[in-house]
Amino acid sequence: MKILLTTLNSKYVHSNLTLKYLFACAERNRDSIDIREFTINNEEDYIFTELLRKGYDVICFSCYIWNIEKVLYLAENIKKAKPEIKILLGGPEVSFDVVPLMIQHKFIDFIISGEGEAPFSELTEMLISGEQELDKIAGLTYRRGGKIYVNPAAPPLNFESVPFPYLNLVCEEDKVLYYESSRGCPYNCSYCLSSLERKVRALSMERVKSDLSYFIYKRVQQVKFIDRTFNWNRERCLEIMQYLIMGDNGVTNFHFELCGDLIDDDMIQLLGTVRPGLLQFEIGVQSTNESALSACGRSSEFEKLAENVKRLREPGNIHIHLDLIAGLPYEDYTSFRKSFNDVYVLKMHQLQLGFLKLLKGAPIREQSEEHGYIYRSKPPYEVISSKYMTADDFIRLKQIENLLNLYYNREGFSLTLEFAIENFAMTPFDFYEEFADYYYSKGFQHKSHKKEDLYRIFYLYAGWKEQLIPEIKGKIKKLLMKDMQNTLNSDAIKKFERKGWEYSQ
Numbered sequence: 001m002k003i004l005l006t007t008l009n010s011k012y013v014h015s016n017l018t019l020k021y022l023f024a025c026a027e028r029n030r031d032s033i034d035i036r037e038f039t040i041n042n043e044e045d046y047i048f049t050e051l052l053r054k055g056y057d058v059i060c061f062s063c064y065i066w067n068i069e070k071v072l073y074l075a076e077n078i079k080k081a082k083p084e085i086k087i088l089l090g091g092p093e094v095s096f097d098v099v100p101l102m103i104q105h106k107f108i109d110f111i112i113s114g115e116g117e118a119p120f121s122e123l124t125e126m127l128i129s130g131e132q133e134l135d136k137i138a139g140l141t142y143r144r145g146g147k148i149y150v151n152p153a154a155p156p157l158n159f160e161s162v163p164f165p166y167l168n169l170v171c172e173e174d175k176v177l178y179y180e181s182s183r184g185c186p187y188n189c190s191y192c193l194s195s196l197e198r199k200v201r202a203l204s205m206e207r208v209k210s211d212l213s214y215f216i217y218k219r220v221q222q223v224k225f226i227d228r229t230f231n232w233n234r235e236r237c238l239e240i241m242q243y244l245i246m247g248d249n250g251v252t253n254f255h256f257e258l259c260g261d262l263i264d265d266d267m268i269q270l271l272g273t274v275r276p277g278l279l280q281f282e283i284g285v286q287s288t289n290e291s292a293l294s295a296c297g298r299s300s301e302f303e304k305l306a307e308n309v310k311r312l313r314e315p316g317n318i319h320i321h322l323d324l325i326a327g328l329p330y331e332d333y334t335s336f337r338k339s340f341n342d343v344y345v346l347k348m349h350q351l352q353l354g355f356l357k358l359l360k361g362a363p364i365r366e367q368s369e370e371h372g373y374i375y376r377s378k379p380p381y382e383v384i385s386s387k388y389m390t391a392d393d394f395i396r397l398k399q400i401e402n403l404l405n406l407y408y409n410r411e412g413f414s415l416t417l418e419f420a421i422e423n424f425a426m427t428p429f430d431f432y433e434e435f436a437d438y439y440y441s442k443g444f445q446h447k448s449h450k451k452e453d454l455y456r457i458f459y460l461y462a463g464w465k466e467q468l469i470p471e472i473k474g475k476i477k478k479l480l481m482k483d484m485q486n487t488l489n490s491d492a493i494k495k496f497e498r499k500g501w502e503y504s505q
Contacts, residue, residue: 001128002055003033007062007091008040008047008070017178017226018062018091018116020165025117029124030168040067048074052081058127060120063091065359065379072105079107088123090116092193093379096361098141102148111141115157115183159183159201164211176222177215181208181240185228187259188297189286190364191325191356194228195297205236209243216247224255231262238266245274257282260305263312272315280319283309287328287335288342295329296364306346313348320348326397327356327383329364329371333393337429344428350409353401355394356383399436400429402445406454407435412487416458416479423472424465435461443505452488452496455480456503477501 005019019035026033034054038047051059051074059078061071075087090112094101098111112119119139126134134142139154159182166177182202185194203211215223231237244254260283271279287293288302313320322343326336344351358365358373358381368375372387385391407413421431438461439445449457462476484493 001032001057003029003058003060003124003127004036004051004054004056005033005060005062006036006038006051007064008038008042008067010040010066012039012041013175014039015172015175015177016062017165017180020169021117021162022060022120024163024165024168025121026124027121027163029128032128033124035169040070044070044074048077048081051078056085058086058088060088060090063089063093065093065357065381068093068379076105076107086110086127088112090120093360099148099150102141102143106143109143113139113141114154115139117162118157119154156183156197156199156201160203160207164207164214166211166214171218171220173218173220176224177220178224178226179211179215180226181211181230182227182232186232187229188363190296190367191328191359191362192228193359193361195363196361200232202233202236205239208240212240212243213247215252216244216249219249219251221251222253222255225257228257229259229262230256231258231267234262234264234267238270241267241270241279244278245270248275248278250275253277253280255280255282257284259283260285260308261301263305263308268308268311271312271318274317276317277319278317280321281312282321282323284323285339285343286323286325287331288339289328289331289335292328292331292335302342306342309346309348313346319350321350321352322346322348323352323354325354325356326394327373327386327389329367329386330388332388333396336389336397337427340429341427349411351404352409353397353404355397357381358383396433396436399440399445400432403432403436403439406449407458410451410454412451413454413458413480413483415483415486416476419479420462420476423475424469438464447505452484452492453503455484455496456501459501460503 005022007016007019009016016037019037023030023033023035036050038050059075061075063071071089075089078085079087086109087107088110089108094111095113098113102108102111110123112123116139119137122137123140126132126137134140134144135149135151138152141148141150182200184197184200185192186198186200188195188198256279258281283305285300285302285305286298293300309320309322312318324339324343331339340353358368358375360381372385374384374386376382376384384394407417421428424431426434439457442460444457459473459477459480462473466473484496488496
């Protein structure tokens with residue numbers, strides 16, 4: 001019996017933690033199991049050939065919103081090519097509405113819903129031994145004799161019993177390695193699947209430190225914690241961070257998702273002198289509209305959060321990324337403008353403007369009629385319109401998101417952006433809105449641009465603004481040059497100067 005664990009990651013640098021967990025938990029049958037990871041950018045024929053050429057008996061796919069369409073197409077063609085191959089699907093994108101999914105896609109033999117470590121281990125045991133007591137595997141849906149059988153859900157795992165997944169695998173030095181020290185979340189944000197389990201199951205501190213010592217010893221580039229709210233327990237959070245600071249190897253970066261409200265004086269004091277690059281934080285603000293947050297089951301004290309992140313950023317040694325979500329209940333275009341401005345002025349390293357997704361299983365999906373949500377019928381189920389925002393509103397926000405990513409999140413324009421927003425007498429939102437209108441009216445969105453061309457486009461925008469603000473074009477040009485000198489290497493600047501400021505489509 002040959003079993004393959006596989007998935008399609010969204011990018012090459014990403015890796016899949018789930019497959020590693022499943023492999024680690026199938027301890028008695030690891031010799032029969034392979035792991036192969038692809039990306040959604042790989043050619044379908046390449047993946048199809050790789051999945052078939054080694055003669056696997058069972059192919060197991062880890063399914064998410066970014067890969068489910070391609071996974072289903074691959075699985076269907078695998079079944080056509082070799083009907084004897086068993087197809088197993090698992091992951092958040094197939095853990096709900098399992099019966100309709102199997103009725104629609106008759107090539108699926110098994111689906112594991114929820115946490116997969118225990119069901120997968122039991123299923124591999126049965127498949128290899130030839131046993132047929134599939135009804136005993138909690139969390140498994142299976143097809144037999146033309147009928148579909150749904151077993152009761154599996155209870156939450158004792159997370160401590162799940163082995164550290166990296167010890168039995170080659171360390172992928174050129175990829176982000178994912179790690180979790182806890183499962184579940186104490187909060188109940190209705191747009192998040194973690195809200196389905198309002199209990200945190202945490203690994204022991206001894207286990208966490210042992211696991212982290214492996215990454216430090218291996219000198220991996222980045223470890224990304226996928227704990228939903230890492231600082232849910234302040235003392236635990238501080239102890240882990242203190243351990244990472246003491247064990248700093250000068251190379252490895254650790255990424256965490258934090259709740260900004262829970263950052264306190266002890267954390268700020270501890271982190272004030274850490275090596276630049278050791279830690280980076282992602283903090284979900286989502287909105288500063290209290291009605292919107294309350295409707296999602298989320299509470300936040302924005303003034304406290306704002307003060308915390310400003311103090312955290314002040315030493316300049318920690319990269320901080322803030323998130324906003326457009327489309328939350330009761331947040332209209334004007335309200336979102338305020339949320340954007342509230343967060344932008346904090347001047348963090350990155351500001352992600354995301355859009356509400358009505359995920360399968362998320363409570364907010366059940367409230368779609370109440371809020372008038374119209375959303376995409378296929379993954380990622382992103383909102384198109386609502387009672388509070390029209391489709392045109394969302395399109396304008398999409399355009400603003402594009403300019404925000406090109407000029408703020410891509411970095412290299414800080415002096416120019418600050419000057420422009422101040423001297424154009426605009427709020428940050430209004431600036432990006434106007435810049436986006438100009439950018440799209442000139443057709444710049446129709447192609448990707450090298451970074452040096454983004455400077456030329458900004459200069460053209462400044463020339464357009466000079467009709468209203470005399471002499472602004474020359475001032476912007478000087479600041480763009482300073483930003484270039486702070487960002488680009490000398491060869492790139494010389495190349496830019498040879499070509500000049502003229503932009504050609």
